[in-house]
C-alpha cells in the first residue's frame with residue numbers, strides 16, 4: 001500500500017450470486033482528496049462503493065482504511081470506522097420530515113457537523129425543515145442525503161452520482177458543497193458519469209470498465225486525456 005493513503009483498495013473482487021462483478025479493483029484515496037470513479041453504466045462503480053461499505057453479498061481482496069482491514073467486517077463496523085455512503089437512490093424516507101431524516105443515521109464518531117452547521121451549508125434545506133421527504137425536489141433530496149451523513153462524524157464520504165437527474169444550477173450548488181467539504185478536511189470518493197462536473201471538484205480520477213480499473217490520471221492531466229475519456233465513457 002502506498003504511504004499515506006487513507007483508503008487503499010487492492011485486488012477487490014465481488015460476486016452477486018454466480019456473477020463475478022469486480023475483478024481485482026485497485027485504487028487509493030489520500031486524506032483530504034476528492035477522488036472520482038468514472039465509467040460507463042454497469043462498469044462496477046456502485047458495486048465498488050458498496051463493497052467498501054460491506055453491503056455486497058460476497059467480496060474478497062483488501063480494503064484498508066486508516067491502515068485497518070475492512071474486508072471481513074460487518075457494515076455497521078465499517079460505518080463506525082468513519083466511512084459514510086450516500087447512495088444513488090438517496091434513501092430519503094418519504095414519511096419522515098427533513099429534520100427527522102437528518103437525525104436518522106447514528107453518530108459514529110465525534111466531530112460530526114451539528115444541525116445548524118448543516119443548515120448553513122444547505123440553506124434550501126433549512127427552509128423545508130417540516131416538509132415530508134416526498135415533498136422535496138430532487139435537488140433538495142440530494143442535499144438532505146449528503147447533509148445527513150455529515151452528522152455522523154465520518155471523515156470519508158462515498159457519494160454515488162450526486163448530480164444525476166438534477167438541473168445545472170443545483171449541480172453547481174452540489175459542486176460548491178463538495179469543495180467546501182474538502183476545505184473542511186473531508187475526504188471524498190465520488191462516483192460520476194458527468195466528468196465535466198467531476199472536473200470542478202476532483203483531484204484525481206480512476207476509470208472503471210467491466211469491473212476493473214483501466215486508467216487513472218490527475219486533474220491537471222484532464223485536458224490531455226479528454227479524447228481517451230470520451231472513448232471510455234462513450235460520450
Ligand SMILES: Nc1ncnc2c1ncn2[C@@H]1O[C@H](COP(=O)(O)OP(=O)(O)OP(=O)(O)O)[C@@H](O)[C@H]1O
Pocket residue numbers: 016019021039040041042043044045046047048193
Ligand atoms: N444486486 C445485483 N445482483 C446482480 N447483479 C448486479 C447487482 N447489482 C449490480 N449488478 C451488476 O453488476 C454490474 C455492475 O453494476 P454497478 O451498479 O456497480 O455499475 P455502475 O458502474 O454503478 O453503473 P451505473 O453507472 O449504471 O450506476 C452490472 O453488470 C450490474 O448489472
Ligand SMILES: [Mg+2]
Pocket residue numbers: 045046047088160
Ligand atoms: Mg451506479
